[in-house]
Amino acid sequence: MKRNLFKIVALAAALVLAIGCLSGCGGGDSASSGDAINVILMGSEPTGWSDVMAKYDEIGPGVKLNVEWVAQGDMKDKLNLRLTAGEDYDLVFDAPFLKMKDFAADGIYTPLEDYISSGDYPNLQKAYTDEVWKANYYYGHLYGIPNMRTYGNGIDCVYYRQDLADKYGIGQIDSYDQLQDFFEAILANEPAMIPLGVGSTRGFYSMFAQDGVGMAKDHIVRMSAGGFCHVLLNDTDTEVVDIVYEGSEPEAYAKFPEKYRDGQLFGQERFQKLTEWRKYLETDSLNQKDDQSIFKGGKAAAIINNLDAYEQMQSDLKNSMPDAQLGTFVIPEAVRNKEPEARLTNLQGNNFICIPATSKKVDKTLTFLDWLMSSQENHDLFELGIEGKDWTAVGDDQYSIPDGAQYTFPGYVLTWNPNFVRFSDELPPDILEYKKYDLEESAYYPSPLAGFIFDTSNIQTEMTKVNAIVSENATALEHGALPDPIAVLRQTNAEAEQNGREVIREELKNQINEFLADKNS
Amino acid sequence: MSVFKAVRKKDGGAAAVKKPTLVQDIRRNKWLYLMCVPAILFFIIFSYIPMAGLYIAFVNYKPSTGIWGSAFVGLKNFEFFFTSKDWITITTNTLFLNVLFIASSTIASVAIAIMLSEIKNKWVKKITQSVVILPHFMSWTIVALFSVALIASDGLFNRIIVGLTNDPNKAIAFYNTPGVWPVLLVFFKVWQGAGFGSIVYLATITGIDQEIYEAAAVEGASRWQCITRITLPLLKNTIIMLTIMSVGKIFYGDFGMIYALVGNNSLLYPTTDVIDTYLLRSLQENTNMGMTAAIGLVQSLLGFILVIVSNKIANKFSPDAALF
Known part of the structure; x- marks a missing residue:
């Protein structure tokens, strides 16, 4: 009796294990739900999302949305699995840092250029100029609608401790010289502090950056293709004259305009400067994983970031050190002075919303996007939530958040557009000025190679080998950690x-020659 | 327990007469075989069936066309690695670090197991055991955060060094000195894994017949002699067996560990760059499943060959310790 019982228990246990083994292989449940379009967005579902959806169903174009939120860490894998398996999705967020380049090359997404130019979706068409639409083609087709508010990647700046700068008589920092004085003062007087906190991957990042606009005006474009190189075009920007990799001997630059021939302006001067400024970093900077928090925690006197982070930076600093004052030093001089044509742009989005080729509801999906871009009101419903509850309008282009409101929508996954921008009313006037300047088209100078995307699929072996070699010293160089x-x-x-x-x-x-020939034909 | 005893008795009797066929064996021990089903299923589903996917190493893989629809490219995916200038350095690093890891972890695990077995007080033993096993459950990301507190330029080690020598110049910039990293990596590896690794050895020691020790004590053997003359020789087979098993992974760099601790610090690559971190660096801009699979295949094949060879050697010198 006892023996039988034992057998039964043991077998039951074995059976449970076996089922456990197999259950992993079951098919995922299909996202399909009749009429609605299936959407994948990145991020976590905003608090109050269901209210926004209810309101949307009331005022929207009659296209039901079935939105799935995927956390950033899982996004790449989930996109890869779901779309390559041909699952039923109609609208997905994607970006060059996710699967965009591969999926566009592999025909996973629907080409949208004919839909956009058809005139059936006038509001969507108006969302960007023809030039911008064209610049966002991948391999000859428009595989996604860019989500961008500006043509830049944010205004690079150094955040520093204004209270310390005042204490040591430096005041508002407006030049590299003053910044250096500030770092020297910290080095001399604040032994527990690091003058400049930098992260392991980026190092000095946007400091002493090369003059992209100046170069573009001289028909030179800097790009990354197995290391950074400078592409020299002819005077009409129609053909490549030469391509030289950074750090080459002066002889290599013979075909370049006079002032570039010693290679100094092509990064060599910068790297020497970084080596000189290395003393302002912590010894272990190459392993610093969180430079932002050492600044917010008071250990570093300055960090490098961009103006998009201003509100967060200010509130975090206030929370951790109520006496600290936040100062900003906008890095590029022309941008600091808000000059026109100060910034180089390739007019490309960093984030896109795409329609998978398997979707059977392309028209419905585009109808939704057209509605979203048809008015400030529709746009704000998604980006800011329900007016009166989640936000209130301040003037034409600002908003304020009432106490306790929690709706935060990651605009870059769907709604960002230059035509519909509202700013927080908590920004100080000078930062607001910069943010408005950031949106002006006149602040930009388009790159002669705007829209060009280097397709490396035929030279994988070489790219892989060369990337390994280049990455061997890349981070050490960006930290100025190599003496020569x-x-x-x-x-x-x-x-x-x-x-x-x-x-x-x-x-x-x-590829560049082909691209230019196409563009000019 | 009665089931097993009964089976063993029957089996023992039969084997002496004639080796049973598989079918006979299954019929006779059907319950035991049934209980093996989950394990067998597990390996078939998660280890054997996926082997078909190794084909990916020989094609120019495109997700849209699938594995079987992608163009066959022969050995092209292997080319980038074996024609790169660094592959010998990287492979040497991987092997060297793994040999260090296996040797030091084994020694530390055996030492911990013997020390634990020598502790007589039950509570001290239980608490010590829990404490040494605990690090195994910490992820390398967390260990990496600890490591900063320990070895940063103003970390614990350097404070001790400066405190003892009274000379700030004696501090070691660990994150800028590649030479110290093999030692540091071994230190963290042992700290994290040795306690957990001691469990098997401890179980073996517990299984040793106490009468042997009692007899030795009667003969006047000291405690140290008992360890060196009885415990260690009896642990030999387990040690060899576990070592053979770890040899199978000898061409895999411990990516989770090394990337968490070293990250993108290129100053440390000369001693810490292993096959897996090299792959990440060379392929993170242009991901390529075929190339990754190709290197994975090389790592597994070399590991497999080493396992077979070391098992052969074990068979020759200590047949009981061999895996098969």
């Missing part, structure tokens, strides 16, 4: 040449 950066660059270049960079250069040259 130019020698390192030269050596890296020599090794890259031996490992197939010539092939990459040729491919790049051909």
Whole structure:
């Protein structure tokens, strides 16, 4: 009796395990739900989302939305699995940092250029100028609608402790010299502090950046293709004259305009400067994973970021150190002075909303997007929530958030557009000015290669080898951690040449020439 | 327990006469075989069936066309690695670090197991055991945060060094000094894994017949002699067996650990760059499933060959310790 009982229990346990084994293989439940369009957005569902959906059903164009929110960490894998498996989705968020480049090349998304130009979706068509639409083509087609408010990637700035700058008699910082004085003062007087906090991957990042606009006016474009290189075009921007990788010997620049020939303006000067400024970083900067919090925690006197982070930075700093004052130093001089044509743009979005090729509801989906772009009111419903409850309008282009309101929608996944921008009313006037300047089209100078995307699928082996070589010193260089950066660059270049960079250069040259020929035909 | 005893008795009797066929064996021990089903299913589903996917290493994989629809490219996916200038350095690093890890973890695990077995007080033993096993359950990301507190330029180690020598210049910039990293990695590896690794050894020690120790004590053996003459020799087979098993993964760099601790710090690559971190660096801009699968295949094949070879050697010198 006892023996039988034992057998039964053991078998039951085995059975449970076996079922457990197999259950992992079950098919996922299909997202399909009749009439609605199935949407994947990145982020977590905003608090109060259901109220927004209810309101949308009331005033919307009659297209039901079935939105699934996917956390950023899972997004790449989930997109990959669902779309390659051909699951039933009609609208998904994607970006070059996710699967956009691969999926566009593989025909996973519906080309939208004919829909946009058909005139059936006038509001959507108006969302961007023809030039911008064109610049966002991937491999000859429009595979996604860009979500962008500005043509830039934010205004790069150094956030610093104004209270400390005042204490040491430096005041408002408006130049690299003053910034250096500030760092020296911190080094001399605040032994527990690091003058400048930087993160491991980015290092000095946008500091001492090369003058992209100046170069573009001289028909030179800097790009990354197995290391950074400068592409010299002819005077009419119709053909490639030469491509030279950063850190090359002066002789390599023979075809470039006079002032660039010593290679100093192409990064060499910058890397020497970084080595010189290395003393303002912490010893372990290459392993610093969270530079933002050492600033907010009072350990670093300054950090590099951009103006988009202003509100967050200010409130975090206030919370941790009530006496601290936040100062900002806008890095590029022309931007600091809000000059026109101060910023180079390729007019490309960093975020897109795409329609999978498997979707059978393309028209319905576009009807929704057209509605979203048809008025400030519709747009604000998604981006800011329900007016009166989640936000209140201040003037034409500002909003304020009532106490306790919690609706936060990640605009870059769906709603961002230059025609419908509202700013927080908590921004100080000078920052607001910069944010408005950031939106002006006249602040930008389009790159001669705007819209060009380097397709590396035929030179994978070379790209992989060269990328490994270039990445060997990349972070150390960005931290100024190598005593002789130019020698390192030269050596890296020599090794890259031996490992197939010539092939990459040729491919790049051909693709650019083809692109320019297409553009001008 | 009665089931097993009965089976063993029957089996023992039969084997002496004639080896049973598989069918006979299954019929006779149907309950035991039934209970193996989950494990067998697990390996079939998660280890054997996916092997078909190794084909991906030989194609230019495109998700839209699927594995079987992608163009066959032969050995092209292997080319980038074996023609790169660094592959020998990286492979050497991987092997060197893994040999260090296996040796030091084994020694530390055995030492911990013996020490635990020598503790007589039940409570002290239980608490110590829990404390040494605990680090195993911490993710490397968390260990990486600890490591900063320990080895940063103003971390614990450097404070101790500066405190003892009274000379701030004696501090070691660990994050800028590649030479110290093999030692540091071994330190963290042992700290994290040795306690957990001691469990098997401890179980083996517990299984040793107490009468052997009693007899030795009667003969006047000291405690140290008992360890070196009885415990260690009896642990030998377990040690060899577990070592063979870890050799199978010897060409895999411990990515979770090394990437969490070293990250993108290129100053440390000369001693810490292993096959897996190299792959990340070279492929993160242009992901390529085929190339990744190709290197994975090489790592597994080399590991497999090493397992077979070391098992052969074990068979020759200590047949009981061999896996098969």
